[in-house]
Amino acid sequence: MDKKLLLVDVDCGVDDAQALMLALAAPHVEILGITCCHGNTTLENVCRNVLRVLKTCDRLQIPVFGGATRPLLGNSLHASHYHGVDGLGDAPDSTSPDLDHLHKEHAVLAMIRIVNKYPGQVSLVAIGPLTNLALAVNMDPTFPQKIKCLFIMGGNMESRGNVTVCGEFNFACDPEAAYIVLNGFDCPTHIATWEFTCSNNLSWVFYHEWISQKTDKAEFMRKVSAHSENFTKSCAEEHGEQWAKGFVSCDSYAMAAAIDDKFVTDIISCAVGVEPSGTLTRGMMVLDTLGMLPRKHKACVMTKCDTNKLKFLLMEALR
Template identity: 75%
Template sequence: MTKKLFLIDVDCGVDDAQALMMALAAPEVQILGITCCHGNTTIEHVCRNVLRVLQICDRSQIPVYRGASEPLLGDNHSINASYYHGKDGLGDVPDPASPDLDYVQKEHAALAMVRIASEYPGQVSLVATGPLTNLALAVKMDPTFPQKIKNLFIMGGNMESRGNVTACGEFNFTSDPEAAYIVLNVYDCPTYIATWEFTCNNYLSWTFYDEWILQETKKAEFMRKISAHAAEFIKTGSSAIGADFNKGFVSCDSYAMAAAIDKSFVTEAINCAVSVELNGTLTRGMMVLDITGRLQKKNKAFVMTKCNMDTFKRLMMAALK
């Protein structure tokens, strides 16, 4: 079987870890590298969290690259998701066996992206589950980078102007609006976007969560520990990130990963040009869907609207086996 080649860019919080473990468990996927970006927590924590996930999955041979530690303009560096993921990004669970950061590669993440895509032209799927700073840097360093990758899967943005960190802004895009703008307007490869509303609309039940988390494996034990903080945050019904998020279990980043792994996962999508608002007082960081073609953009994206939840459940369960 020919392997699907993946590059994965993360700001490794709990749902990034869940998405990574989904990809690591997929026998048809070969991960060429994991690049780290600021976002849910500091870049140091992100790198260490990725190493922890690889360690628990016995896949420490996969190279990890440190990337951007702040947004392109540096004006949103105070945004983080410690309230949800914990200060360290993985639920603030002590881990005396945590790998040393010396295992992180010396090459910068954006340079590694360009190099790996050049080594496997037209073969690599890029999955981005955090702010898009590294992707913006990569295309600025090599304008042909988008033509070298096979496709791009993004968790980020919104399609109904519903925000989770501002009135109209989703976390990943609002963390670096300029980077999101560059990626959505410059990347011309096939692009698939799992938005905030899409993930919330396709939540999993807490019954499934319990079945998933209580599997008798070391991976499930790890996930039980790191997810406890986030699960409690959701169950307490915080309105800070939207009422729909409280209906069930939502592993946001895993939806983008599932789409990359199994093409049957996405059953309906809106194919249109997309962009990001940079100047609005209330709407900075909001993704804009150009349904009527007024932007006259050639590049279009597939904005996911419906999915096969049986496929998603299968991939989620396999992640912790």
């Protein structure tokens, strides 16, 4: 495979960690930097969690940058019910790297600098709220033109939410940022929505085989994933088996698409928008399948993928 240069923007919870480890294990991938954003937990926890992942994978030389601490407007959301208060399952780690490992440069400035250094060569993988990206395009309107591709985990395509009635978590965390990005980025854009990840879930049999590998990486993943696994099982008991039909590592789908050109097998190509207001629909992504929005740029909204490729990449991540 051709060498792939990635810039990864995260709000590092459990599935962010899984996605990062997937990319770190791919021999044809070079991560130029990891930028951190509020979301699943506080920015400080996000930064610390990224460093924990890098330490586990012996890759602490990759630069990590702290970014936005809150959304552009409105109140901050968090996902401690699923990811734990610290974002990684509240699994204690006395050997966690301290924040002195962080680079002092702000994440948004680092983003702009990196894509300026490698114009047209960097794929940006955004698997948290899009606040850092919105700030980057506001600071430098030419920023999207210098990106090779943008891969997003976020939004929805069937009005199904997971944190509000119609809102997926990453977009609901900062609807204004999502609105700015989907309106202002005209580079090739690939979106892994909430419904897409759920409809392409992996079996729980695979999940237990995956985390049962006899490696330090698998031991790390067992510890940090236990809280979210228990939460999913409790939801299944309370709300029915539809809550636990399979294992879904949401952010890993966007990452797999970024590093393997053949992972996605079907898409919807259309203009997309985000509802920044609305009593019930704030943060909802809208697909313009009728071509009614006055936009030339179309996004590739993923609908089907090769789950066997995802299984392979995940297994390699913990070897």
